[in-house]
Amino acid sequence: MNKPQFSRRTFMIGSSILAASTLAGCNRTTKGSVATAPSIPSPYATMYGPMPHERFPLPGINLDKIPEKYLRRVVSYRTDEKVGTLIVDTKHYFLYLVQEDGKAIRYGVGLGRAGFEWSGRATVARKASWPTWTPPEEMIARQPELEKWSWKNGGMPPSLKNPLGARALYIYQDGKDTLYRLHGTAETWSIGKAVSSGCVRLLNQDIVDLHRRVPNQTPIVVL
Template sequence: MATTVLAGCTTTSNQTVAAPVEPSVDNSMLASMYGPMPEEQFPLPAIPYQKIPSRFHRQMVANPTSERPGTIIVDTSNHFLYLTMEGGQAMRYGVGLGRAGFEWAGRGVIQYKRQWPRWTPPDEMVARQPELQPYSIANGGMDPGLNNPLGARALYIFQNNQDTLYRIHGSPEWWTIGKSVSSGCVRMLNQDIIDLYNRVPGKTPILVMNLSAPMVAVAPGLPQPV
């Protein structure tokens, strides 16, 4: 497992720059994509997609990599998750990522996936946050539900047949999409993780990396710093 601390800088200028123009969208399609899901085990409310930057809405785009169809790619630099498809296309989703110092990167596989999973924080997290003790491994974890940190679905990432403790999962906290706030996992809108869950089987390959960095080969099983 690799960890890294991210750093950034800003520049200022007296030049006036026009604000980018948001592309027009089909609101009826977005309303359907992000509307309520009453049929779920725990009925999901609608997501106020109008408050989320349009670049983080689920959409079909060109595949930004040479990865074969059926691969999940998490772009840590831009807070995107791609599912590559035939014809050079990819389904792109907005994601929230872990705080600096908690990231994992590299190649792995989706070992298995779960609907409305239980959440069991690792012992290291419980040691940092003693208030999580009631949900520890010894106590059986947290029951599934709308307040469960793993949300409506979870995909479990393994590397070299070992659990990375890194998950792709749902979250009701729509305002965190596009930000780095969680403790080491990839969080998605609940409606988006359900869509992804339905598209990918177990053993799906996954690559987590910074797509804005110079492209380098990432060998299977080797972590790639972000």
């Protein structure tokens, strides 16, 4: 049997085709394609991402459900209050933590009925991580089914469903509990709105951040 014969010209043509194919495979390009740099994640994606190491792991927040102006950020803010003061602007649904050089960290908040009922100056008397929730007597009178979570029954234990969320700051005035709270919530739709109950609610990721920054005896002003 005769063996196939390959000329030098045939070998060179085949080698060129193979090299071209190999290069095309490495570059993974097609005619008309445009190379693009990888997208840079929004800082909010990290800020409001999952928190798996919490006592009750917090899921990430769907940022499409919240107007961007209510997401945490550093803003210019002119005030005569000293650095470290908390200021609740109930008219615009913002909470400010006063910083140096005319700046503040601004958080979006939702306000319940109690959030509108009290204003003035007070202090953060205590803080709680994954707090127990005890509905006030007035709320139990309106919703008798909440009796099982009353003070005498020990309140509602912490969980992802607890109305106080991941953290709570308790506001006292002249040594007395105002029943005013800054607390977390999983109800993202309520940020920037007035809701039926509660005080001042922040996204759980925001109240965790605020809880870390604010010590006991921090002054608070509610406008």
